[in-house]
Every structure is written in C-alpha cells, then in structure tokens.
Amino acid sequence: MNGDASPGIPRAVLALALAGAAFVLLPIVGLAARAPWSDLGTVLSRETTTKALVLSLVVSLSAAMLCLLAGVPLGLALARARLPGQAVVRALVMLPLVAPPVVGGVALLSAFGRRGIVGRWLAHLGVSLPFTAGGAIVAATFVAMPLVIIAVEGGLRSRGVELEEAAETLGASPWLTLRAVTLPLLRPQIVAAFVIAWARALGEFGATITFAGNVSGRTQTLPLAVFEALQTDPGAAIMLSVLLMGVSLATLVALRGRLFAS
Amino acid sequence: MSLSAHVRTHRGSFELDATIGAADGETIGLVGPNGAGKSTVVRALAGLLALDGGHMTLDGTTLDGEGIRVPVRERPVGVVFQDLRLFPNLSALDNIAFPLRAARIPRDETRRRAGELAERLGIATRKQAPPAELSGGEAQRVALARALIRRPRLLLLDEPLSALDVAARREMRTLLRAVLGSFDGIAVVVSHDPVDVMTIAGRVVILEGGHVVQDGTPEEIRRRPLSAYASEWVGVNLFRGTLSPLEPGVARLLTADGELFVAVRDPLPPETEVIATLRPSDVSIHTHPPAGSARNVIAGRISSVSIGDRARVVLAGKPPIVAELTLGSLRALDLVEGRDAFASFKATELTVVPA
Numbered sequence: 110m111n112g113d114a115s116p117g118i119p120r121a122v123l124a125l126a127l128a129g130a131a132f133v134l135l136p137i138v139g140l141a142a143r144a145p146w147s148d149l150g151t152v153l154s155r156e157t158t159t160k161a162l163v164l165s166l167v168v169s170l171s172a173a174m175l176c177l178l179a180g181v182p183l184g185l186a187l188a189r190a191r192l193p194g195q196a197v198v199r200a201l202v203m204l205p206l207v208a209p210p211v212v213g214g215v216a217l218l219s220a221f222g223r224r225g226i227v228g229r230w231l232a233h234l235g236v237s238l239p240f241t242a243g244g245a246i247v248a249a250t251f252v253a254m255p256l257v258i259i260a261v262e263g264g265l266r267s268r269g270v271e272l273e274e275a276a277e278t279l280g281a282s283p284w285l286t287l288r289a290v291t292l293p294l295l296r297p298q299i300v301a302a303f304v305i306a307w308a309r310a311l312g313e314f315g316a317t318i319t320f321a322g323n324v325s326g327r328t329q330t331l332p333l334a335v336f337e338a339l340q341t342d343p344g345a346a347i348m349l350s351v352l353l354m355g356v357s358l359a360t361l362v363a364l365r366g367r368l369f370a371s
Numbered sequence: 372m373s374l375s376a377h378v379r380t381h382r383g384s385f386e387l388d389a390t391i392g393a394a395d396g397e398t399i400g401l402v403g404p405n406g407a408g409k410s411t412v413v414r415a416l417a418g419l420l421a422l423d424g425g426h427m428t429l430d431g432t433t434l435d436g437e438g439i440r441v442p443v444r445e446r447p448v449g450v451v452f453q454d455l456r457l458f459p460n461l462s463a464l465d466n467i468a469f470p471l472r473a474a475r476i477p478r479d480e481t482r483r484r485a486g487e488l489a490e491r492l493g494i495a496t497r498k499q500a501p502p503a504e505l506s507g508g509e510a511q512r513v514a515l516a517r518a519l520i521r522r523p524r525l526l527l528l529d530e531p532l533s534a535l536d537v538a539a540r541r542e543m544r545t546l547l548r549a550v551l552g553s554f555d556g557i558a559v560v561v562s563h564d565p566v567d568v569m570t571i572a573g574r575v576v577i578l579e580g581g582h583v584v585q586d587g588t589p590e591e592i593r594r595r596p597l598s599a600y601a602s603e604w605v606g607v608n609l610f611r612g613t614l615s616p617l618e619p620g621v622a623r624l625l626t627a628d629g630e631l632f633v634a635v636r637d638p639l640p641p642e643t644e645v646i647a648t649l650r651p652s653d654v655s656i657h658t659h660p661p662a663g664s665a666r667n668v669i670a671g672r673i674s675s676v677s678i679g680d681r682a683r684v685v686l687a688g689k690p691p692i693v694a695e696l697t698l699g700s701l702r703a704l705d706l707v708e709g710r711d712a713f714a715s716f717k718a719t720e721l722t723v724v725p726a
Contacts, residue, residue, distance in 0.1 A: 275456035277443040278417050280473040280521060289469070293460040 137354065144351050145344040152348040160326045161334035162352070165311060168242060168330055172249035173307035176257045180306070181299060183254075184261025185291070189270070206255035213251055214319020221247065221320075244321035245328045249310035256309055257302040264298030265291075304364055308357060374525060374557045376435075377425035378415045387411050387581040388425075391559070393574075398551045398558040400572030400589075402565075404600055407578040409561045410453070413527045416559065417450045418443040429557075430524055444473070446525075449518030453529040453561075455510055457502035463513045464489060464498040470521040488516045492546065508539035515550065526551075526558045532567050541725040547571055565604050566646055566724055570611075577601050593651075593693050594685055595677040602683075608649040608693050611726060615641050621666070621718055629689030632666040634718040644726040653720040654694035656684055657713045658704055665715035673710050676701070686714045 152158055186192070187199050205213050221228040221238045228238065238244040272294070276286040292299075314332040321328040323337065331353050338346035374393040381387065387408040393399050401409050414420040416427065418434065418441065426436025429448070434441045457466050468485035472478075489495050492512045502510055511531060518526060531547060532540050548571055551558050562568045568575055569589040577585040577592070577600065585597040589605065596602035612626035616639060624631045624647055633647060655661070661668060671688025682701040686692045692714040706712065 271452070271454065271456050272458060274419055274443075275450070275452060276458075276469070276473075278419070278446075278448065278450045279470040279517065280444045281469070282444065282473065285473055289472075290458055290460070 140347060140350055140354060144347045148344055148348060152345045153352070155345075157325050157329070157334060158345075158349065158352075161329050161331045161349075164242060164245070164326075164329065165331040168245045168249055169307050169310035169313075171246045172253055172310035172313075173303050175246065175250045176254045176306040176310075177299065177303055179250075180254045180257030180302065181261050181295075184258045185265065185287075187258065188262040188265035202258055203255050205252050206259075210252055210313065210315025210317075211319050214248060214316035217244075217248060217251060217316060217320040239320060240322040240324060240328060242321075242327060245317050245330060248316040248320045249313040252313055252316050253306040253309040256305045260298045260302035260305065261295065264295050268294070301364075304360060308360060311356065312353070373430055374428070376416060376427040378412055378422060378427070379425035380411065380415060380420060380423045382411070385581060387415075389576075389578060389581065389583045391416075391576055391583070391586075393557045393559070395557065396555055397574060398554075398560060398572045400568035400575040401559055401561045401578060402563060402568050402575060402605060403578035405563075408581045409578055410529055411581075412578065413450065413529050413559070413561060416525065416527055417448050418446050447521075447523050447556075448525045448527065449521065449523035451511075451514045451518045451526075451528045451531055453533070455502075455514040457505075457510060457513055457517070459502050462499050462501055463494060463505060463509070466502065466513050467516040467520055469517060474521065485516070485520060488520055489513075492516050492550070506539070507535050508543055511535065511539075511543055512546070515547075519550070519554075522556075524556045526554065526556060528558065528560045530561055530563070532562065532564065537725070544570060545726070563604070565607050566609070566648060568605065569609050570646060570726075575605055577605060594675055595679075595683060597679075599680075602651065602681075602695065606651060606683075606693070606695075608651060608654075610647045610649070610690060610721075612645065612647070614639060614643045614645045614723065624721075624723075626690050628691070629669070631690070631721065632718045633721045633723055635723070645723045646726045647721045647723045649692075649716060649721050651683065651693045651695035652681075654692055654714050654716045656686070656694050656696060656700075656704060656706060657715060658706075658710070660713055661715045663715065664717070666718040667714075667716050669714045671712070671714070673706055673708055673712055676706060676708055682706075684712075686712060688714060 183202060187195065218239065219225050221231065223229065223232055223237065223239065231237065238247055272290050273286050276290050281289070312332055314336065317328070317330060318333055323329050323333045329337070331349060335346050335349045335353070338349060373395045374391065376392070377390045379388050385408070389408065389412055391399065391412070401412060403409050411420065415422060421440065422435050427434045433439050434446055458469065461469065464482065464485050467489055468481045471481040471484060486495070486498065489498050492515060494509050494512045497505060497509050502513065505513060532543055535543055544567060551571065560568065560571055574586070574588055575592055576583055577598065579598060579600055585592060585601050589609070592601055592605045593608070596606035610624060610626045610631060612624045614622045614624050614633065617623045617632070620634060622633050622635045622639065624633045624645065631647065655665070669686065669688035669692055671686040671691070673684055674687040675685040677683045678698065681695050682698055684694045684696065684706055686694065694714055
C-alpha cells in the first residue's frame, strides 16, 4: 500500500482492516484448499446437483424479477408519495431484512400455508404454495425485496424532485414523467437492486427450508443441497459450496464497481 | 390586464404577499435582494406552490383561487428554472421536444418543430448532444426552447443569465431581447442584475421581504426609487451606445442623445456596442461650471427633484443624468425644478458591459 494514497489513516485502523480482510479471505482459502478438486466432475454431474443448480437459477432469477416488479413501485411510493401510515409501512417492509429468515418462513406458512389466512383461499382455487418451487420463489422474494426497496428509495432521495417538477411544468402526465424521466435516471439503482436481490435469493436458506421444504428436484436449491450433503458427504458439500462461491464471484466481477458506485 | 396575480403564501415566519399584473406581450423584471421571495413567486405562478390566499388569473381563466387550483401540467405556463433542469437522459432535441411529446403530438411533427426552434435559437448543430456536453449558453438556450415550444401564455425565467460568463451573457441577453420581443404572451424575468433587468424588461417589480415595494418602468424607478435597494440596484443611470477609443485608457461613448467619456482598462475594437451604468450617488451637481478633474460635465435644466431619505435630481442634459445627493446639499445649492445646472462625474465611475 502506498503512503501517499491513504493519508491520515491511523496504523491501528489499518491493522484492524487487515484483520477484517483476512477474516473474510481465510474461509474462502479454506474452501479452495479442502475442496476435493478431483471429484469436481462427479459431483457436478450428479442429478441432484444439476437439478439443484437449475432450480436455484430459476428460483433466484424469478424472485429477483418479482422483487423488481413489487419493490420498485414500493420504493417509489415510499420516497415520493405522502400517504398516511407511510412510516409504519416503511418499517414493516424492511422487517424481512432484519428478521431471522426462519421466522420469515414461519410467517409465510401462516399466510400462505394450507391453513394460512390466504393459503386456505388459495387451496380452494387449487393453488398450493408450500413445498413447491413456487413456494421457494415466494420465500426468496420475501427476504430479498427489502434490498430493492432500499436501493430504489435511496436513489430517488439522493436526487430530489427538481426534474419531475420540470416535467410537470412542461405538461407531462405522471405516467410520462415516470417513463421518460424517473425510471431512466433510476436505471443504475435498478440494475444494482436486481443483482443484489438475485444474489440474496440465490443464497436463501432459512425461509425456503421452512416454507418450501427440502424436496430434491422440487424445492431443493443449491444452499439446501449443500446443507444436506454436509451431513452425508462433506466433500460434495465443499464442492457445491465452491460452485456457489464461483457463481457469486462471477457476479461481482461482472458488476465490478457498478454495484456501490451510486 | 391579462395576468392578474395576488400571491400569498408563508413559510415559517416568512410571509409573501405580492400582487403582480401584466398585459399581453409585456416583460416584467422581478428583482429584489436575496430572500425577498422572487423564486417563491415563480414557483407560485407556475403552480408548484399552493397559495395560502390570493388568486391568479391568466387570460381571463382562473388558475388559482375561489376554490380552483389548476394542476401544474394544465397551466399554459413555461418555466426556465435557475438550475435549468434539463433531462440528462435525453438529447438537446428531445429535451426541447418533450412538451410536444407530453401533448401527444406525432413524433414527426415534434421533431420538426423542435428542430426549427433549435435553429432559431442558434443551437441547431448541438441537437444530438446530451445536456452534460452543452456549454452554459447552449444549455440555457435548450431550456428556453423547451419552455417556449408549447407557446405558453406566461413565461417565467428565473435568473436566466446569472450562471453565464460575460461573453455568453451578452449573447443570451441579446437573444432574450429578440425572443421576448416577438413573444405575444407575458414574460416574468427574475434577476438581480440591473443591466439585465433594464435591458430586457419594460417594467420592473421590486420585491423586498415578501412584499412589492415598487412597480414601474425603469425610468420611473430611476427618477424616484422608493427603497434603498431600488436606488442602489435599479435606480442606476443606464446608457446604451457605441464606444470608440479616444486616447490611452479613455474611450468615447456616443449615445442616442449625447456623449460621455469612459475609462477603459484594455484596448478595445472601434465601434463596440456597450451598456454603461452610473450610480446616481457618484454624480455631483453644481450650479456653476465645475473646475474639478471630472472628465464628464453635462449641462442641462433640472427637470425633476424628488425627496426621500436623500434627494434625486434629474438633469435634462445630453444625455439626461440622474443624481443623488443629501438633503443638505440640495438645500445649500438651492436646486429646484427648472433651474440650469451641471452634472459631473469621473470617467472611472462608469461601468461598461458589452451590449
């Protein structure tokens, strides 16, 4: 590290920073060191693995899209609307971010489970979410959506309403203003929100196993497969973990600085 | 009157209560010190700020008051904001065309009309540029075009020249005069620069502390400013003319009705069109030809004397000069209307800007 580039950082802080970096890096190094690389082919070609991988991608991408569909409007409303009870709504929609995911799973069961307040009506319509891939998507959406709301609301609040006001004086309807001004300017935040939500959904475990269960080929996503393998075949668990880590790393590299730049 | 507005609103302890009226084709200069409420008036007239009371009528249609509040986007009002507020994601042309797009006018016509206006305002070559790549003057023109394209009945310009450098300011001032001259609606120009206001606006409204303290032509305000701000900033002598070099450091300013000597720091090209300002407090009045070193001595008859905290004397010379003096000097010199006198001031007291 160059002395000129970091003026005024006390040595003690630098030491702690190094310790922090080591703490994050060591498990990754451990994973790479302990991975039975020779088994890579067999683990990856197992049917449970491919199914879990495909399911994970389908579930996480669907969840990320659902997060945008509902989270962007919610972030817009929270940042710009002035509605009664808005502060309460903001606090409640952030709850999945801080609540334990397993609690989220229990809450989802209470709402959408067979005897849940909504689930029993869905059951009448022949729709059942628990223990299905749809349930896994719902669970991942539930935990990841606050991240989209935060990104969208933060992006809007950092800018003010000057341009929307200008659009209004130029005769634009709220819909045109949204389409031509607000959303295009929010693009970087929406892209970042999608990626963060997707990453969160990809790693989702607690709410998924509680609400959707751990049915191989139906609801067993990669993290659940890792958990199961750990109890029977630790080597396979490590290989699967390396796989997940690789996907995450590829994401970070693809995004580079864009995620946190704005 | 085609615009009749009584703007009443308050923010905390600040209270705004201003009446503004204007006829078709008129350009009003809205001036006042910082915090006087100028931008608040603009926001209220645009409908961006709800009135606490009062009303606004434009072309006989009530936009505010009597329980009516016409939505901002339905008002025939164009705004050029001080910070311009161009859409950074749209090209210059698409910015200009935006109001037509909002009015659901077909795309071909939208582009054609925006292109024509861009040409008229001298930015035809910059149509495809995003706002971030425009110079200050170009961005100002795009903002002006965007506000004009829907042919508003009321055009609000908030400090349209303040962000520009000297050269761009001169061009923009000339352009604004031309554009507003052919504009059949009403324009309200907010500015803190007396030269801008008096060269662009036919009538000046002075706002101080949320209230209108004076409303009149620049000439009326020069003759009899009703507040310290008015005499300091709006009540200045203003001469428009051609500047020609005379001798090192001095130039001759030929106005329509006389001539003056002006100190110039840099050599200038012959025949430069300029506007010169002179503060009335820098002018001395004498009853006999003065013997001092002042380069400018103008003889004439006193055409008006008005008395406030200080006295304002208008000398009908070539050119006419307004002087401000203490009540003591007024009495000592026994200056009354109809008396012949002399005004003198140094060549260095004149401030020159390109016209």
